[in-house]
Amino acid sequence: MYNFEYNRPASLDDALKALSSGDEVKLMAGGMTLIPTLKQRLAQPSKLVDLSGVAELKGITVEGNAVVIGAMTTHATVAASAEVAAKIPALTKLAHGIGDPQVRNRGTLGGSISNNDPAADYPAALMALGATVTTNKRQLAADDFFAGMFTTALEEDEIVLKVSFPIPEKAAYAKFAQPASRYALVGVFVAKTAGGARVAVTGAGEDGVFRVAAFEDALSKNFSAAALDGIAIPAEGLNSDIHGAADYRAHLIGVMAKRALQAAG
């Protein structure tokens, strides 16, 4: 990697100050994508602001009808949380299925959604549960937060503080892992929420995570796998690579959605 200045603030204020201290300043959460990128010399920040010392960004609470998770909470912490398991077990399963133990012990919710890898798991959960992202500047609905592959609505001086997940009636996540990377080739998160059924797909879309209106309409009437019979997902706009062509991914969206629905009960 290239040389850079390393900064590890202990408070959000200091982090924001560090973030605005130069042109090529980069935030680092768990670093699970950023560090490999640096090692391959694909990024050259002038300064790295490591958020791991900012205690106020960590933790899990239940607030009213929502589970609120701090941006710097690791996947392992979410996977082990009794509150999460009691309120949104689908999220427990999702967090437990990210990467491997090393990744889960370093990687964070905030890092994952800010990076918005098109095959990451968390974006599907935020979209399907109708989560709200709180930053130092504003609150954003998940639908407005994700803005295409590796792109979000975040501005340069904006840091994700926490994510509020409304507790659904039922929810489940089913992931078909790309066999080499174990990222989602297709991951489908289904949720029965107060506002109707929501279905979000990660891994498959050329523009990253997306919702499936046809599934949501059918499931809002009948939240069961059988409700999806006969609804085909078009291959247009889906990824094709050596691990699966677009038509395979389109097919898997239906298969994984049904498996998620069966798991959701």
Next chain:
Amino acid sequence: MSATGIGASVRRKEDLRFLTGRGNYTDDINRPGQTHAYILRSPHAHAKIERLDISSAQAAPGVIAIFTGKDMAADALGGLPCGWQIHSRDGSPMKEPAHPPLVIDRVRHVGDQIAVVIAETLGQAKDAAELIEVDYAPLPAIAHPGKALASAAPQVWDEAPGNLCYDWVIGDEAEVDAAIKGAHHVTRIELTNNRLIPNAMEPRAAVGEYDRSTGDYTLYTTSQNPHVIRLLMGAFVLHIPEHRLRVVAPDVGGGFGSKIYHYAEEAIVTWASAKVNRPIKWTAERSESFITDAHGRDHVTTAHLAMDKDGKFLAFKVETIANMGAYLSTFAPCVPTYLYATLLAGVYTTPKVFANVKAVFTHTVPVDAYRGAGRPEATYLIERIVSQAAREMGLDQAELRRRNFIKREQFPYQTPVALVYDSGDPGGCMEKALKLADYSGFEARRKEAAARGKYRGIGFSTYVEACGIAPSAVVGSLGARAGLYECGQVRVHPTGSVTVFTGTHSHGQGHETTFAQLVSDKLGIPIENVDVVHGDTAKVPFGMGTYGSRSLAVGGVAIDRAMDKVIAKAKKIAAHLLEAAEADIVFENGEFSVAGTDRKKAFGEISLAAYVPHNYPITELEPGLEETAFFDPLNFSYPGGAHLCEVEIDPDTGVTQVINFTAVDDFGRVINPMIVEGQVHGGVAQGIGQALLEACVYDEEGQLITGSFMDYTMPRADNLVSFTLDTHNVPAPDNPLGVKGCGEVGAIGSPPAVINAVIDALSPLGITDISMPATPPKVWQAIRSARPPLAAE
């Protein structure tokens, strides 16, 4: 059997240091004044270098030197040599293009070496490398072996027209054609043996050091055969005589063949260490390993199997195109010929076999031996076509094999393709495997799976392989440019402890334990009193190294022979001390006694006398107790067995899950059953990897698409199943220890069992072919094509 002797599952002595992180690998070695090398590599599969300017880079901070191919040429260095020469059917020698460690003006695969930057730190070397200016004129590239011979294909070498390295044959083509023509039934198959990337856990590394005061060079390297590297690099590339060149291969974290070969980086750091007069370290990054470690397999084959009305095999004709990559790696030419075609009779009495192998150059990483080397390719072909023949003939898989097996009493068996199998019992192995796998209950399991919506299948592989790679006279007549014996030295210390020096190299195989067991067993001393040394040309007299499952079958026998010499000398000493005739001395359980009396001397008393020869037959015998033996066997070693794989396929996703894997193998005499089982585990895991997961993909421009673990799928624990393993051992008469190789059989026997199981599972749909690896989208697509989707899907 003693607790530490032959046949005991002694825990591996080496594991304490490996499991506690105290192994000493090449990258752990740091020499005083050490510098770091970074190698600038080609991003193009094929390009002319029109301009190479290192001037800005030379001025970068920390840079000590930058060398290019021209600098190496100016020192009149040789190219990386090929250790095996094949002749084409017309008698002409194979095309053998020059392979300079750094290219001069043309790159021929992504990863080809262009320049080396030597700097105080690795970061500085990388920074400087970014300042090297290279103007490439990209040229068209060819990556796929099946397309390399086409008339319009881009040419890799001017001296190899049509990209043909050699066009080799074995057997009588006219005879085989005639048998095929008159046959009751001919089964035809076309298949690909997929290219694999080895991915040893430890990446390659090399540290070169030059001592100006003595003129001695030392190379620390990740090698399976340090003496071979010393020979190849010293004699052919750098022109350094053996006594001035020490090669050390310390702990090595896996090789699987990829660390046999002499690589450019070894020559570069050794040569450059004298140029800069400081030690130089180079360690591959994982992404470098993908584009520089020799790959494996990569065959495209068409074959015909002729049968009579009873399914008796009459003739087998094979036409194979084998990818050599851009350059000939050390042993590449022998893999698709003498390690492949000589095995095409398999475990069957097929009387006539003919094979034609065309080796081709492509703009890809060189291809060479990878765990099994030629024998997995042969076994995959034979067992696929035999299984297909059984389906076409309407015969049970076991029954067709029974009708064609070489029977136990027919050994030694002369095949029509040169080899003489010394022993084996293919039928015995298969019958035992059928019982273990509950073959008779399979159809019930298939039905039960179908009720759950899954396709279940069972696949067979009954195989033999030729390993214990040795007989020097034989391999010499087949084109090897080296002998393939092995050396063992047994040094008995004054108090009776023993150090064994072996020319083989352990990089995961457990030699430090297995060889110590040989000594403990034969000399009757505790295993703790035995140490095994390998991997250093300054310590071990000589050796050809470890590959081709040869360490025990060849190197173990050399140690055994050295012990014979030790015992013979010790008996003379004992006879003197016991005042008896030498012929009356009996050596048993670590004690020398006079037959028929209670007079005896312990092993340690004899060794002490040898080194403190106060009372010693000094006029007849030298002091000391240390002996060396070289062993060159008269035949290969022929392990074999039966692998049965049971899979279930999920039609919704195309995912194949291995449900049961049963292997019954014949290893002759087993020294350490636990280590042997571990070798089978690893080999089967790699075989399942090849069959279901590992796809090495080059695009049309010769770019490696699967250049990292993000895209190249290595087998992991959750892809596997708990294996059911057993043995059916027939001691090897042609091996003095009765042993057979075991390191490669898992990777040789298993892939066809897995794919045959997949095809069996899908056979109700009329599917007769699935290529390796049987990935989920491939299987899903096959199901979809065979069974049009229902309207609701």
